[in-house]
Amino acid sequence: MVENRPLANLASHLILIVGVAIVAFPVYLALVASSSDPTTIANGQLGLLPEGHLFENYWKVLFEGTERSTKQPMIVPLFNSLVMALVISIGKISISLISAFAIIYFRFPFRHTAFWVIFLTLMLPVEVRIYPTYKIVADLGLLDTYAGLTIPLIASATATLLFRQFFMTVPDELLEASKIDGAGPWKFFKDTLLPLSMTSVAAMFVIQFIYGWNQYLWPLLITTRDDMQTIVIGIQKMLYVTDALTEWQLAMATTILAMLPPVVVVVAMQKLFVRGLTETEK
Amino acid sequence: MAEVRLTSVGKIYSGAVPAVKDITFSVPDGGFCVLVGPSGCGKSTLLRMIAGLETITMGEIRISDRVVNTVEPMDRDIAMVFQNYALYPHMSVYDNMAYGLRNRKTPEPEISARVAEAARILELEPYLERRPRELSGGQRQRVAMGRAIVRQPQVFLFDEPLSNLDAKLRGAMRVEIKKLQRQLGVTSIYVTHDQLEAMTLADQLVVMNQGVVEQIGEPLSLYERPETVFVAQFIGAPPMNMIDLAPGGGGPKGLDGSSELPVPASGARLGIRPEHLVVDEDGRPVPTRPGDIRLELAVDAVEAVGAETYIHGRLGGDGLMITAREHGKMLLPPGTSRVFTARRENLHLFDAATGRRVDI
Numbered sequence: 001m002v003e004n005r006p007l008a009n010l011a012s013h014l015i016l017i018v019g020v021a022i023v024a025f026p027v028y029l030a031l032v033a034s035s036s037d038p039t040t041i042a043n044g045q046l047g048l049l050p051e052g053h054l055f056e057n058y059w060k061v062l063f064e065g066t067e068r069s070t071k072q073p074m075i076v077p078l079f080n081s082l083v084m085a086l087v088i089s090i091g092k093i094s095i096s097l098i099s100a101f102a103i104i105y106f107r108f109p110f111r112h113t114a115f116w117v118i119f120l121t122l123m124l125p126v127e128v129r130i131y132p133t134y135k136i137v138a139d140l141g142l143l144d145t146y147a148g149l150t151i152p153l154i155a156s157a158t159a160t161l162l163f164r165q166f167f168m169t170v171p172d173e174l175l176e177a178s179k180i181d182g183a184g185p186w187k188f189f190k191d192t193l194l195p196l197s198m199t200s201v202a203a204m205f206v207i208q209f210i211y212g213w214n215q216y217l218w219p220l221l222i223t224t225r226d227d228m229q230t231i232v233i234g235i236q237k238m239l240y241v242t243d244a245l246t247e248w249q250l251a252m253a254t255t256i257l258a259m260l261p262p263v264v265v266v267v268a269m270q271k272l273f274v275r276g277l278t279e280t281e282k
Numbered sequence: 283m284a285e286v287r288l289t290s291v292g293k294i295y296s297g298a299v300p301a302v303k304d305i306t307f308s309v310p311d312g313g314f315c316v317l318v319g320p321s322g323c324g325k326s327t328l329l330r331m332i333a334g335l336e337t338i339t340m341g342e343i344r345i346s347d348r349v350v351n352t353v354e355p356m357d358r359d360i361a362m363v364f365q366n367y368a369l370y371p372h373m374s375v376y377d378n379m380a381y382g383l384r385n386r387k388t389p390e391p392e393i394s395a396r397v398a399e400a401a402r403i404l405e406l407e408p409y410l411e412r413r414p415r416e417l418s419g420g421q422r423q424r425v426a427m428g429r430a431i432v433r434q435p436q437v438f439l440f441d442e443p444l445s446n447l448d449a450k451l452r453g454a455m456r457v458e459i460k461k462l463q464r465q466l467g468v469t470s471i472y473v474t475h476d477q478l479e480a481m482t483l484a485d486q487l488v489v490m491n492q493g494v495v496e497q498i499g500e501p502l503s504l505y506e507r508p509e510t511v512f513v514a515q516f517i518g519a520p521p522m523n524m525i526d527l528a529p530g531g532g533g534p535k536g537l538d539g540s541s542e543l544p545v546p547a548s549g550a551r552l553g554i555r556p557e558h559l560v561v562d563e564d565g566r567p568v569p570t571r572p573g574d575i576r577l578e579l580a581v582d583a584v585e586a587v588g589a590e591t592y593i594h595g596r597l598g599g600d601g602l603m604i605t606a607r608e609h610g611k612m613l614l615p616p617g618t619s620r621v622f623t624a625r626r627e628n629l630h631l632f633d634a635a636t637g638r639r640v641d642i
Contacts, residue, residue: 171366171368173364173365173366173368174368174370176333176335176355176362176364176368177362177364177368177369177370177429179334179335179354179355179356180333180334180335180355180356180360180361180362180382181356181381181382181385181429182356182382182385182386183356183381183385187385191370191381192370192372195372196371196372
């Protein structure tokens with residue numbers, strides 16, 4: 001349906017622009033706030049145009065920390081969040097690829113049972129099993145470690161389910177051709193299945209990276225030391241100060257910083273998505 | 283180079299009816315054997331058993347005197363061309379052909395020499411760096427062939443390799459496959475449901491139906507002397523006309539001369555190929571000899587395709603539909619009644635109960 005009605009065009013664009021403005025304006029405001037000096041915000045005089053303290057504020061929040069609340073340089077929680085998000089996404093993808101491979105391509109007893117048990121974990125996210133999981137992690141002495149932060153979040157079925165569905169669409173002839181070409185299971189996985197799954201892997205990586213990056217409850221529970229904090233917790237702690245004013249310009253700078261890595265991941269992986277969509281491979 | 287020998291080979295899927303039963307035949311070194319039959323007759327299963335992709339439940343398969351029943355596909359020294367080509371989508375044409383050799387630890391200079399040679403034979407040289415999706419159907423098919431050739435296997439296996447191509451390309455590729463097989467002299471086993479493909483490619487034709495072999499032989503001998511009703515109707519296009527005869531030799535209305543035939547006590551089916559029915563032209567009857575059959579047909583439809591004409595008519599005016607094939611143009615007006623003659627030596631007679639050939 002190709003229509004050329006200028007009025008309808010204008011109206012639809014107007015609606016879209018308003019929508020984008022509603023989403024983008026708070027982000028813009030955070031950026032403006034992160035470039036102002038404390039007194040402007042404290043006096044309620046925050047304008048709509050950026051001010052001159054941008055680099056000063058970011059330098060301070062990254063390497064010196066706030067003066068009144070946490071007093072921690074935010075580079076450490078940023079690094080922790082990065083490690084956590086990367087380990088969770090890579091760990092989840094690796095485990096899911098291998099388990100989906102086993103479920104689809106190998107005949108072993110209780111294969112279906114194994115799949116349903118994995119499937120069941122979908123109904124048990126961390127929030128539901130948080131007490132037993134905490135107990136296990138604590139008993140293993142993993143509090144305040146990267147292992148404790150990440151391993152309990154790696155175990156879940158979403159990615160296994162996705163890869164299983166994808167593997168089922170790969171024609172059997174490819175496996176048979178590999179067999180005749182002398183490739184064992186591992187070579188088939190590495191040389192054929194993995195390259196074919198690259199677009200699914202990219203999609204999974206984006207989803208899991210953001211999932212890992214935005215974790216709040218779990219890191220809040222199991223990290224006590226300041227040097228194991230994640231960035232989301234860092235922002236939260238920054239906001240509550242007793243007997244003093246919140247340093248909003250620094251909090252906003254941290255927020256902007258915390259938004260950047262997921263944005264970078266989405267933008268970088270988008271290319272792979274588009275490639276996967278345009279170059280259809282059967 | 284190898285002989286492939288199957289002895290009482292059978293396949294039963296868990297608990298179900300046998301897919302393939304008691305198959306015995308051998309393909310000589312350098313021979314081109316075609317397995318042909320309708321879909322579901324077990325021909326692909328049999329080929330996959332020879333390839334090692336299906337387990338063998340009964341009997342034994344030998345490739346150049348080595349029993350390969352439990353040998354892995356990669357160790358059977360075979361190469362297979364699949365119906366949908368099964369090219370690795372993420373690899374270039376070169377890598378697709380080189381993959382099997384690399385897995386066998388062939389030295390890289392030899393790989394590139396062999397791939398170059400295969401590319402030359404198959405005229406794929408300009409496409410070596412392309413991905414399969416950038417190729418046409420015919421080119422993909424040739425890459426699949428190339429992947430088989432570079433391996434220099436003892437046996438080529440083809441699983442309906444041409445069925446995804448359009449009719450014109452299929453004809454051209456058929457000629458190429460035959461030429462290539464002669465040139466390389468590699469023992470080949472080829473599965474198809476297309477009887478024309480089977481007739482033109484095979485040195486040895488194996489007609490299968492419902493998991494059993496109906497007849498084995500040279501294509502023309504199967505055409506000229508089908509041993510069963512199934513083979514008679516499967517080989518040849520348009521298919522052979524079949525007329526049921528009563529034990530005494532009596533046939534339907536419009537059929538004359540059948541009482542001379544040695545019809546067995548259980549009754550018989552009389553087979554006449556369309557091209558063996560000669561029409562009486564303009565009131566000049568074809569001179570008959572004792573034992574010839576005469577059919578009176580009411581012409582229903584006439585299809586003139588240039589070099590020949592297909593005439594469809596009803597036996598005795600309203601009975602069985604019979605097809606005749608005449609040389610040149612023969613524009614009989616529909617509705618007219620004509621007499622067709624078939625020579626005794628061109629008749630095929632089958633026992634109605636067993637479906638097996640009865641000598642005339």
